[in-house]
Amino acid sequence: MKYTFAREVEFRGDFLSYTFVNLLWAGFSVFIMGLFYTQTDNIAGWGLGEAFTLLATWHVVNAVLTFFVRRNFSKLPDEIKDGDLDVIVTKPVNMQFFVSLKHIDLPKIFNLLFAIALLVFGMSRVGVGVTLSGVLAYIILVIAGIVIGYSLWFGVLTLSFKYLGMSNLEMLFDSVFRFARFPADAFTFVGKALLFTAIPLGVMTQLPAEALSRGLTWPWVVYGVGIAALFFWIATSLWNRQVRKYASASS
Amino acid sequence: MSMTRLRIYLRIVKMHLMYDSVYRGRMFVYALMSFLYTVIFLAIWLSVVGGGELEGFTQSTFVTYFIGVFLISKMVFAYGLVELGGTIRRGELSKFLVKPVAFMRQYAVGEHATHVTQVLLAIPVILIAVALYWGKFQGPSSIAGLGMMAIAVLCASLLMQSIAHIVGMIAFWLEDTKGVIAMYFATDMFLSGHVAPLALLPDWLERLSLYLPFRYFASFPMEIYLGQVNTDEIVLGFGILFGWLVIMHLLSRLVWARGIRRYTAVGM
Numbered sequence: 001m002k003y004t005f006a007r008e009v010e011f012r013g014d015f016l017s018y019t020f021v022n023l024l025w026a027g028f029s030v031f032i033m034g035l036f037y038t039q040t041d042n043i044a045g046w047g048l049g050e051a052f053t054l055l056a057t058w059h060v061v062n063a064v065l066t067f068f069v070r071r072n073f074s075k076l077p078d079e080i081k082d083g084d085l086d087v088i089v090t091k092p093v094n095m096q097f098f099v100s101l102k103h104i105d106l107p108k109i110f111n112l113l114f115a116i117a118l119l120v121f122g123m124s125r126v127g128v129g130v131t132l133s134g135v136l137a138y139i140i141l142v143i144a145g146i147v148i149g150y151s152l153w154f155g156v157l158t159l160s161f162k163y164l165g166m167s168n169l170e171m172l173f174d175s176v177f178r179f180a181r182f183p184a185d186a187f188t189f190v191g192k193a194l195l196f197t198a199i200p201l202g203v204m205t206q207l208p209a210e211a212l213s214r215g216l217t218w219p220w221v222v223y224g225v226g227i228a229a230l231f232f233w234i235a236t237s238l239w240n241r242q243v244r245k246y247a248s249a250s251s
Numbered sequence: 252m253s254m255t256r257l258r259i260y261l262r263i264v265k266m267h268l269m270y271d272s273v274y275r276g277r278m279f280v281y282a283l284m285s286f287l288y289t290v291i292f293l294a295i296w297l298s299v300v301g302g303g304e305l306e307g308f309t310q311s312t313f314v315t316y317f318i319g320v321f322l323i324s325k326m327v328f329a330y331g332l333v334e335l336g337g338t339i340r341r342g343e344l345s346k347f348l349v350k351p352v353a354f355m356r357q358y359a360v361g362e363h364a365t366h367v368t369q370v371l372l373a374i375p376v377i378l379i380a381v382a383l384y385w386g387k388f389q390g391p392s393s394i395a396g397l398g399m400m401a402i403a404v405l406c407a408s409l410l411m412q413s414i415a416h417i418v419g420m421i422a423f424w425l426e427d428t429k430g431v432i433a434m435y436f437a438t439d440m441f442l443s444g445h446v447a448p449l450a451l452l453p454d455w456l457e458r459l460s461l462y463l464p465f466r467y468f469a470s471f472p473m474e475i476y477l478g479q480v481n482t483d484e485i486v487l488g489f490g491i492l493f494g495w496l497v498i499m500h501l502l503s504r505l506v507w508a509r510g511i512r513r514y515t516a517v518g519m
Contacts, residue, residue, distance in 0.1 A: 021430045028437050032446055039451055040299045175284040179291055186298040 019110050026059060026114050029181060044185035049125025051183065054209035056122050058181045059115030061145045061204060065153070067108040069100050073153060074170045077160035096239055100154070126213045134212050137221050141208035144228035148204045149177070151231035154239060161242040180205040200227045260360050267364035282372040285324060286380075292446055293317040306450040311387040312477060316448055318380050318388065319476055320469045324445070325369040327408045327468050331362055332435075335419030336428035344514060355507060359412045366408070392478025399485065403472040406492050411468055413499035416507065423510030444470030450479075464495040 033055050037048045046054070123130060153173050160169055176199070179187075184195040184202030195202035207224045210216050296313050299305070308316070335358070338344055347354045381388050391397040418435050422428045440446055442456075442465035449460050449470045460466045471488050474480045480488065 017427060017430045021433045024434065024437065028441075031441075035447055035452070036295060036299060038453060039305055043295060044298050169280065172280045172284055175287045178288070182291065182295055187294050191294065 022108070022111055023114060026111055029055060029059075030118065033181070044183055046183045046185065047126070049122050049127065050209065050213045052118060052122030053126060053213045054122075054183055054205055055181055056115050056119035057142065057145070057205045057209045057212075059111060059118060060142060061149050061180075062177070063108050063111040063115055064146050065149050066111070069150065069153070070108075070170075072100055073157055076157050077169055080160050096154075096236060100150075123212065128213060128215075130212065131215070134215055137211035137216055137218070138208050140221055141211055141224045144224045145204035145208055147228040147232050148200055151228070151235035152177075152199070152201075155231070155235040158235075158238045158242045161245070177201065183209075200231065203227050263357055263360045264364040267361045268368065278368055278372060281330065282325075282369060282376060285328075286321060286373075286376050288445070289317050289321040290380075296447065306448075307479065308448060308450070311389055313448075314384045314387040315389040315477065316473050318377060318384075319473045320445060321380075322370070322373060322377060323404055323407075323469055323472055325373045326366050326404055327411050328366075328369075329362060329411050329415030330365045330369070331358060332415040332419050332432060335415070336422035336432070339420070339422040339510075339514065340426070355416060355503070358416070362412060362415075363408070389477065391476050396475050396478060400472045400475045403467065403475060403489070403492065406489075406496055407467045407472065410464055410492065410496045410499060413496070413503045414464065416503040417499065420503075420506050420510045423513050439465050439468065442466065443468040444473070448473075462491060464492075464499070467492045467495070 030052075033051055036043060037051070041047065043051060156169060156173055179195065179199075180201035184192050184206045187195065192202065195206075203224050207216065207220055211221070293313060296305075296308075296317075297310055300308060300310060300313060302310070338347075344354065347357055350357060391400070414435075418431060419428070421431050425431070441452075442449075442460045442463055444466065449457050449466060452460065460470075467488070471480075471492070474488075475485060
């Protein structure tokens with residue numbers, strides 16, 4: 001942690017431009033959401049405030065994921081291709097833990113602050129009082145959402161064992177991930193069903209947002225946590241299977 | 252163009268197609284990615300418009316518009332832009348400089364080869380989309396419109412190349428061009444009509460977009476296809492498009508001439 005911070009401060013110019021670009025993209029997403037609401041005042045039953053609460057939730061999940069794992073995950077396909085994974089295989093730590101959390105991405109703190117500000121704005125527009133149980137359900141579901149996001153990303157990355165040179169897997173993940181910026185309710189029936197089961201991005205952001213802005217029954221919270229556990233288990237077993245089959249390029 | 256020239260160009264095209272087929276996973280990801288973007292925005296707009304109409308856009312206009320924009324972006328997008336900065340910074344430009352064709356030509360020919368791959372990959376995706384939204388896909392407003400649309404797309408593709416050169420060559424002066432490129436893409440996505448048809452942007456932005464180059468990368472050809480622009484507007488549009496094409500082409504040559512003087516590669 002200390003090492004990572006020192007490294008960041010050393011490259012101050014990069015630090016600033018990187019932070020700037022990140023916030024620019026975040027602002028851009030708000031602009032897009034706002035654009036939809038210049039033409040309507042509700043999308044599939046979601047008002048402006050609720051939609052911003054949802055978008056803010058997406059930014060929270062994204063900021064936390066990026067803070068911890070993005071840099072590591074984006075390098076992983078190349079590390080697998082070039083055989084750099086060898087070094088890690090020999091280390092006496094849990095490999096999944098190590099490849100996930102090797103470097104953290106400090107500037108993303110600003111994105112988290114941005115997300116929280118957006119969340120406050122969204123909730124102020126919803127006009128519903130915030131309840132303690134709502135906040136509690138929100139926190140639980142956001143953590144579940146982070147686990148879901150992590151698992152989906154990690155699961156997709158195991159593909160790069162099979163298909164080498166897919167350094168843009170990160171971009172693919174990003175574009176799928178973007179579905180979660182909008183209420184799953186807005187998609188057609190099949191789309192919505194997928195977003196709540198096989199590709200649980202709806203569970204990742206819509207459930208927490210609903211918990212906070214509308215109140216959600218506890219079975220949904222249990223469902224969210226269950227999906228998170230299931231997908232984490234799937235991703236971990238996929239990874240372990242591929243690692244066992246992994247034959248290095250360097251040896 | 253002499254025969255030797257032609258052979259050299261064909262060789263570059265072949266090289267690129269081979270490169271793309273080695274990394275087919277990567278190419279497929281690009282195709283899938285842009286399709287997902289399209290689907291997200293299309294789905295939200297369909298949900299917003301419902302059974303009604305927004306500024307002349309109904310469900311079927313939205314479907315046709317977004318599928319069209321998707322296909323056009325496959326023929327226009329500058330795929331190499333992200334890599335151009337790295338090529339310059341790492342000094343890999345040298346291997347292009349020693350070849351018997353100007354770098355910008357090689358680069359552009361390569362891009363058009365990638366466009367071919369991308370369109371081929373997009374065809375099955377588009378067929379699926381048309382099947383999904385069966386009955387909502389509109390034909391072209393007229394045959395002449397289809398022809399003009401093709402010309403507009405071709406010009407847009409050339410214009411995008413010139414602008415991508417300029418943006419990419421900033422790497423001659425800046426260490427890290429990611430920020431500039433990100434900003435360029437964000438502006439492009441918005442003002443070319445990838446997020447929403449330009450008619451649905453706030454009025455001032457819509458008016459501004461008419462005079463900027465971005466509209467011609469997606470919206471303009473589709474406006475012709477859907478018959479949303481009259482003859483005067485088409486003539487004005489092509490005028491602005493050709494104007495930008497000339498300006499950007501000249502500018503890219505100027506930037507190249509300035510930039511290459513600053514270029515020194517490792518090992519030189």
